[in-house]
Amino acid sequence: MKLTLRIWRQHDPDAPGGMAAYDVEGISPDMSFLEMLDTLNERLTVEGQDPVAFDHDCREGICGACSLVINGEAHGPERTTSCQLHMRSFRDGDTIDVEPWRAAAFPVVRDLVVDRGAFDRIIQSGGYVSVPTGAAPEAHATPVPKAAADSAFEHAECIGCGACVAACPNGSAMLFTSAKVNHLGALPQGAPERETRVLDMVAQMDAEGFGGCTLTGECATACPKGIPLTSITAMNREWLRASRKVPRG
Amino acid sequence: MSNPTAYADYTTGEPLADTKAPEGPVEDRWDTRRFTAKLVNPANRRRHTVIVVGTGLAGGSAGATLAEQGYHVVQFCYQDSPRRAHSIAAQGGINAAKNYRNDGDSIHRLFYDTVKGGDFRSRESNVHRLAQISVEIIDQCVAQGVPFAREYGGLLDTRSFGGVQVSRTFYARGQTGQQLLLGAYQALSRQIAAGNVEMHARTEMLDLIVVDGRARGIVARDLVSGEITTHFADAVVLASGGYGNVFYLSTNAMNSNATAIWRAHRRGAHFANPCFTQIHPTCIPRTGDHQSKLTLMSESLRNDGRIWVPRAAGDTRPAAEIPEDERDYYLERIYPSFGNLVPRDIASRAAKNVCDEGRGVGPGGQGVYLDFADAIARLGRKAVEERYGNLFEMYERITAENPYEVPMRIYPAVHYTMGGLWVDYDLQTTIPGLFAIGEANFSDHGANRLGASALMQGLADGYFVLPATVNDYLARNPGHDTPGPEHPAVAAAVAETRERLHRLVGVDGDRSADSFHREIGELMWEYCGMSRNAEGLRKALDRIPQIREEFWRRIKVPGTEGEFNQSLERANRIVDYLELAELMCLDALHRAESCGGHFREESQTPDGEAARRDEEFGYAAAWEFTGTGRAPVLHREDLVFAYVHPTQRSYA
Incomplete structure (x- = not known):
């Protein structure tokens, strides 16, 4: 295959960027x-x-590092990560645009590399269960209904790539944040910190400069792991419930 | 280097003894060690800084736990986030001797299986401790919210893995590593938020700082700015993973590398059993020269998939057209009691043998079938999908073939390295104050690792073992002044690092780092891969210094060292592979026996199985660095088997 690539080149965060064209040949599907x-x-x-x-x-497709907007779509035309997208999804002679994630909260580091440190800070604000090593009870002390375990897993699959943010017209991180809130919220182990977790994580998400959610659903369409859009509505419910229970000034 | 084999030589030094493992019954040793360990007063802990390099299962769990104990942790990863280390890609599961199935499992059985699976080249004390701790790991992870697979009654599900006859592997679909890593990452995140861990992402360790014989810090490069920085501590923990990427094509992440452990080796840490590499039997075969990495298909697939090739060589019919009686389910035929669940080294070699006989399938005949037709007929497609859905999807995405309809094609690939920095029972290297945990050390898997044991070891080391032993080290070595940048050892390490990077950029040759990486990788796969012989290893040992010389003449690194420069990152890692490869070949050459993943063609049983030579090689080989291209010194650690008597492994 022979292709024309138009790639975003930017030397550093402060330098101006632009698209540059390259021809590549001998590409195997x-x-x-x-x-x-x-x-x-x-x-x-x-x-x-x-x-x-x-x-x-x-x-x-599991570490979540790769992060390309390909022909305007986060991770390109298939529902997978950029690394698991294969050239058989393109045709000989195609022109392909390759850009970095575009979001105010993900500044460009260089070319197609962005800084996703905001995601780490959202997890740091409450995306965990406070259980120091050694303090755990016997694993079978608390049976977890299979449905709850499966639901937790479904949300825990998030790889933190940021495609949801890149796909969102508002640059919102609601899908990422809700995936963790719902993963831990579905389990008895996550229950004691249920209210503070959602309130703190949403507050941190807002502080990082992510946009608001208008439920356009682009995030769930782009998510390579299929985190469902209902994750967001579930988090909204959690947030509302928590904010009534734990009033904050 | 006029004599082409001169550098294959080595000298023999003092034997090593694991001085930290207590005497007494093996089941009491860890308790004894913890009791004899000195403790640091909780109020004094925050005055101690511990550096942790790497944020995989071992590093993430260690950093979080040390911080919980009150130490000041400074942690590093080359990735943009501590959530991405390659532990995340582990699929199948984690072993633990919970015996929830009531199927005869016990701590002693897990200990026995691991020593036997490692082909009697691991240390009994360490392995027994690992088996003991395994049960606590599951408790810890469940409490963190790791969503393990569960039965309808709400209890944890388990499955079987290779080399064992009990069901002790806990799993989270085909993403167990991801879920365990996120558990450790979240625990680490809590400590970062609390200010107990100072996290440096996108920062790579490039050298170790040793002052007055003790590990006191590291030299690192900020991968965004290119700035060279120094960091000081009272102890340094390397959790930087294995070195399988020396083969270029492996199941490791693209950027996993050996630099942290190799630089520590150059500073005096002995490197043990470097030739013990694991070739995993079930990977997706390569498709062409563009291949950048290989993808594993979890060993758990061998629970339900049947491995076969055509009976006749050169049979190119599609799988569906080959009648049952013209198929050779060779693992079930040769190893009737373990069948498709023989250990990895045995399954890989068997696959190589049938392909060498011309019975391989797929392009180039480098593949065997892993067939789920029987499982789908027996359990239904839905049940198979439930167990392996994400793996089947991944396979189809890569190969464009639907494994529900046609059998998977698989071939062995480099997956894991059992060798690593030599450590004592405390996981301390031969440099006081330098610890190595997880895949970075050599301790628990001998010559072959059993499936679902890497996650177990990484977390055992990080959550439980290291925090106890570092405590002892710090209690016995209180109050050292922090060396300043003007200290000669610090200045020298920084200057050497700068000089190396500057030289890499300055060569301005005509070959990319990748082209050298491919070259050294192919050489290693050919001569130090699934089967090895003296002649081939000699060839590799002749060739490696030539490649090294050519590298420094022809390497091309665009850009400068003072900026974000991925070409420079790669080239610098290859500098270390070009030395490590040589030590691996030398180790493989010196170990003139077969054991586990190390198969020397000269040492096999009449039916082609690995023949150990316990009298001569019943030791761990720890190598001391003496200079690039110079004969290293071999230190033997004799292995004593008081509980699991060495026998010829039999899985027939």
């Missing part, structure tokens, strides 16, 4: 999208040009 970028970078390197910077690591 079995290549992953990132292996296709490897091919381009190999050529740029040997030619002495700066290769395109992009985040990637496990390349099996």
Whole structure:
């Protein structure tokens, strides 16, 4: 396959960025999208040009590092991560636009790499169960109904890639935040901190500069792990319940 | 280096003894050690700083636990977030001797299975402790909210894994590593928020600082700004993972690397059993030269999938057209009692053998079938989907083949490294104050790791073992002045790091870092992969210094060292692979026996199984660095088996 790539190049957060065009040849349909970028970078390197910077690591769709907007869609045309997108999803001769996540809370570091530290800070604000090592009771002391365990798992699958934010016209992080709130909220182990968790995480999310949610549903459509849109409505309910129970000034 | 084999030589130094493991019955040793350990007064703990490098299962759990105990933790990861370390990709599960199934499991059985599975090249004291702690890990993770699979009664579900005949593997669909890691990450996040952990993401350790014989800090590079920084502590913990990426193609994450442990080795930490690498039997075969990594298909699939190849060599018919009596379910045939669930090393070698016989399937004949037709007929598609749905989906996405309809094609790939920094019972390396945990150390898996034991070991080390032993070290070594940047050892480490990076950028050659990585990887796969012999290893040992020389002449790193520069990151990691590869080949050459994942063609039983030579090689080989391309010193740690008597492993 022969393709034309138009890639966002930006040297650093303060530098102006712009799209640059590159032709690539000899692309196999079995290549992953990132292996296709490897091919381009190999050529740029040997030619002495700066290769395109992009985040990637496990390349099996679970670490959440890769983060490309491909032809205007977060992670591209398939419902998966950029690393698990294969070139068989494109046609010979295609022109493909590649951009970084676009969101006020995710500043560009270089080219296609963005800073997602805001996600870590949302988890730090309450996305955990406070159980120091050694303090745990016997695992079978509290049976968990299978339905609750499955629901927790469904939300815990979030890989923290940020596609939800990139896809959202408002740059909202509601799907990410609600995934953790609902994961821990579904389990008896998460119950004692249920109210403070949702209030603190939502407050942190707002403080990071993510946009508000208008339930456009783009986030759930882009999510490579299929976190459902109902996750957001469930978190809204949790937040409302908690804010009535724990009034904050 | 005029003599082509001169650098294959080594000298022999003093034997090593694990001085920290207490005497007495094996089941009492951990209690004894914890009792003899000195404690640091809780009020004094915040005055101690501990550096933790890596945020995988071992590093994440260690950082969180040390901080909970009151220590000041300074932690590093090269990823943009501590949630992304490669532990996250572990699929199948985590072992624990809970015996919830009432199927005859016990701590002693897990201990026995692990020592036997490791082909009698691990340390009994360590392995027994691991089995003891396994039960506490499950409790801890459940309390954190890890959503393990459960039965309808609300209790935890388990499944079987290779090399054992009980069902002791706890799992969260095919994403157990992800869920356990997020548990550790969340515990770590709580401590970051509390100000007890100072987290440095996108920061890579490039050297160890040793002052007066003790590990006192690290030299690191901020991967965003390119700035070289120094960090000081009273103890340094390496939880930087394994070195499987030396093979270029492996199931490791692209950026997993050996630099932290290799630089520690160069500073005096012995490196043990570097040739013990695990080739995992069930990975998706490669499709072409563009391949950047290989993807594992969880071993749990062997619970229900049947492995086969055509009976006749050169049979290119599609799987569906090959009648039952013309198929060879070779694992079930050769190993009737364990069948498809033999340990990984045995399953991998068997796959290689049938492919070498010309009976492999798929492009290039480098594959065997993993067939779910019987399981789907027996359990129904829905039940199979419930168990393995995400794995099947992943397979289809990569190969464009539907495994519900056609059998999966799989082939072995490099997956895990049992070797690593030598540590004593306290997980301390030969440099006082430097600890190594998780895959970065060599301690528990001997010559072959059993499935679902890596997660167990990472968390055992991080949550339970290390926090107890670091405590003892700090209590016995209170009050050192923090070395300043002007200290000669600090200045030298910084200067060497700067010089190395500057030189990499300055060569301005014509070959990319990746091209060298591929070259060294192919060489290692060829001569130090699934089966090894003296002639091939000699060839590799001749070739590696040549590649190293060429690297420093032809490497091309665009950009500068003072900026975000992924090419420089890669090139710098390859510098270390080019030395580590040599030690791996030397270790493989010196160990003229077969054991576990290390198969020397010269040492096999009449029916082609690995033949150990306990009299000569019943030791762990710990290597001391003496200089690039110079003969290292071998220190032997004799292994004593008082509980599990070494026998020829039999899974037939």
